[in-house]
Amino acid sequence: MVAAVRIAPSAATRAASLLRTVQYAHPPNCPCHSNPGHHHHQAKSQVDRYAQRASKRGYASPVDQKEYAFEMAASSIRFGPGVTKEVGMDFRNMGAKRVCVVTDSTVRRLTAMKQVEEALTKEGVEFQVFDKPYAPDAFLAVGGGSVIDTAKLMNLYTEYPDADFLDFVNAPLGKGRPIERALKPLIAIPTTAGTGSETTGTAIFDLVAKRAKTGIAHRNLKPTLGICDPLNTRTMPAAVKASSGLDVLCHALESWTAIPYSQRTPRPTNPIMRPAYQGANPISDIFSLSALRSTVKYLPRSVKDPDDFEAQSEMLLAATLAGVGFGNAGVHLCHGMSYPISGQNPGYKHSGYEVDVPIIPHGVSVAVSGPAVFRFTGPSNPERHLAAAEAFGVDISNVRREDAGAVLADAIQEFLVKLGDQPKGLKDLGFGAEHLDALVEGTIPQARVLMLAPGLRTELEAEKEQLRNLFEDAMSY
Numbered sequence: 001m002v003a004a005v006r007i008a009p010s011a012a013t014r015a016a017s018l019l020r021t022v023q024y025a026h027p028p029n030c031p032c033h034s035n036p037g038h039h040h041h042q043a044k045s046q047v048d049r050y051a052q053r054a055s056k057r058g059y060a061s062p063v064d065q066k067e068y069a070f071e072m073a074a075s076s077i078r079f080g081p082g083v084t085k086e087v088g089m090d091f092r093n094m095g096a097k098r099v100c101v102v103t104d105s106t107v108r109r110l111t112a113m114k115q116v117e118e119a120l121t122k123e124g125v126e127f128q129v130f131d132k133p134y135a136p137d138a139f140l141a142v143g144g145g146s147v148i149d150t151a152k153l154m155n156l157y158t159e160y161p162d163a164d165f166l167d168f169v170n171a172p173l174g175k176g177r178p179i180e181r182a183l184k185p186l187i188a189i190p191t192t193a194g195t196g197s198e199t200t201g202t203a204i205f206d207l208v209a210k211r212a213k214t215g216i217a218h219r220n221l222k223p224t225l226g227i228c229d230p231l232n233t234r235t236m237p238a239a240v241k242a243s244s245g246l247d248v249l250c251h252a253l254e255s256w257t258a259i260p261y262s263q264r265t266p267r268p269t270n271p272i273m274r275p276a277y278q279g280a281n282p283i284s285d286i287f288s289l290s291a292l293r294s295t296v297k298y299l300p301r302s303v304k305d306p307d308d309f310e311a312q313s314e315m316l317l318a319a320t321l322a323g324v325g326f327g328n329a330g331v332h333l334c335h336g337m338s339y340p341i342s343g344q345n346p347g348y349k350h351s352g353y354e355v356d357v358p359i360i361p362h363g364v365s366v367a368v369s370g371p372a373v374f375r376f377t378g379p380s381n382p383e384r385h386l387a388a389a390e391a392f393g394v395d396i397s398n399v400r401r402e403d404a405g406a407v408l409a410d411a412i413q414e415f416l417v418k419l420g421d422q423p424k425g426l427k428d429l430g431f432g433a434e435h436l437d438a439l440v441e442g443t444i445p446q447a448r449v450l451m452l453a454p455g456l457r458t459e460l461e462a463e464k465e466q467l468r469n470l471f472e473d474a475m476s477y
């Protein structure tokens with residue numbers, strides 16, 4: 001309940017209480033479900049305020065003009081085997097005296113956490129693993145995407161103790177208020193190779209009261225430093241390696257094929273209003289395509305051979321590269337459609353996941369619609385779809401432009417089949433024709449804001465029909 005949040009006595013207690021209002025899906029989320037156009041749907045008063053300020057200073061407020069600029073934001077990244085050991089010195093170097101460590105019960109037992117505790121103790125940095133109110137001067141997240149996103153929110157609401165939780169949540173569910181204050185330092189140490197959350201300013205959660213997946217996205221939310229230590233991802237079981245790697249694959253493919261930033265409207269009236277998810281742009285392109293090539297090369301090896309440390313290490317790097325790519329460009333249909341797929345799970349339990357409840361891992365839920373999605377988006381930009389197919393090893397020299405989507409779809413399909421243990425479409429997850437309406441309805445809150453999806457119509461009925469066709473096409477491959 002949001003109301004409960006407002007009466008919490010201290011910032012830290014309040015942050016904890018806020019976290020109870022949101023619920024992280026299991027397995028860890030990735031930071032992509034959020035509304036890529038959150039600032040487009042900014043609360044009107046907020047937009048008006050910035051527009052007024054802009055016009056006072058003699059700038060136009062071109063709400064119907066297209067974007068003309070793009071911006072690159074990412075955390076500092078340090079990458080190397082064993083680099084977790086340096087984190088104590090980092091906090092000492094920045095003068096932090098009290099560090100709030102955010103983790104979860106699984107990671108708490110892993111070597112990553114032991115390394116962290118040793119590193120902090122060695123440098124005499126006081127810390128507390130988050131479980132009770134604490135007034136830290138810095139945050140440290142050790143875990144998957146959910147843990148890192150939780151730490152981002154704790155940092156945010158510690159700095160804004162009087163804000164209403166929904167103030168910063170993406171519109172239309174929240175007010176989409178931009179983060180104007182500098183937050184406390186946050187260091188993120190990922191223990192999975194998937195979400196790329198250590199690089200982005202996005203935090204994703206299920207808003208229990210609204211039964212919706214949404215998030216908070218702003219550059220000022222991004223970690224100060226991401227410490228990517230390939231030793232920390234060795235503990236992932238093969239099934240988790242596969243699904244988190246498929247998340248990376250979709251981050252790369254979707255950000256590479258998202259509408260170009262220059263097609264997005266409106267042009268922001270103030271740079272603080274420029275969304276993190278801007279559409280494809282020349283900087284994110286480099287990261288997205290590189291991440292795609294690495295994933296195609298190393299994910300199968302990393303899944304099949306638990307001792308292939310080179311492949312695991314390259315997958316952690318690919319996850320981070322893709323994080324920078326989609327963190328600045330955004331994602332589209334695979335992620336938008338994955339919300340109702342995992343949320344309306346008819347009872348599927350993915351093999352290799354040690355849980356007692358039905359589960360469609362995030363990476364599986366995004367990849368399952370991949371062939372259908374890229375068949376659909378192909379005509380929007382045949383060159384990019386062909387380049388992506390080429391990254392899968394397809395000889396594209398004689399492929400017709402009009403076949404670009406189909407050729408990429410085939411390449412993705414073959415990749416998924418060879419990877420193994422993947423559903424061959426929604427039917428394998430237990431979905432049938434009777435679920436189509438609900439799947440479409442469940443995507444609309446996402447699709448309304450999926451303005452980065454190329455080829456998706458803006459009129460509601462037309463959009464619904466397109467989504468229905470997409471889900472139908474995704475039933476089997």
Ligand SMILES: [Fe+2]
Pocket residue numbers: 030031032195247251335362366
């Ligand atoms: Fe994702």
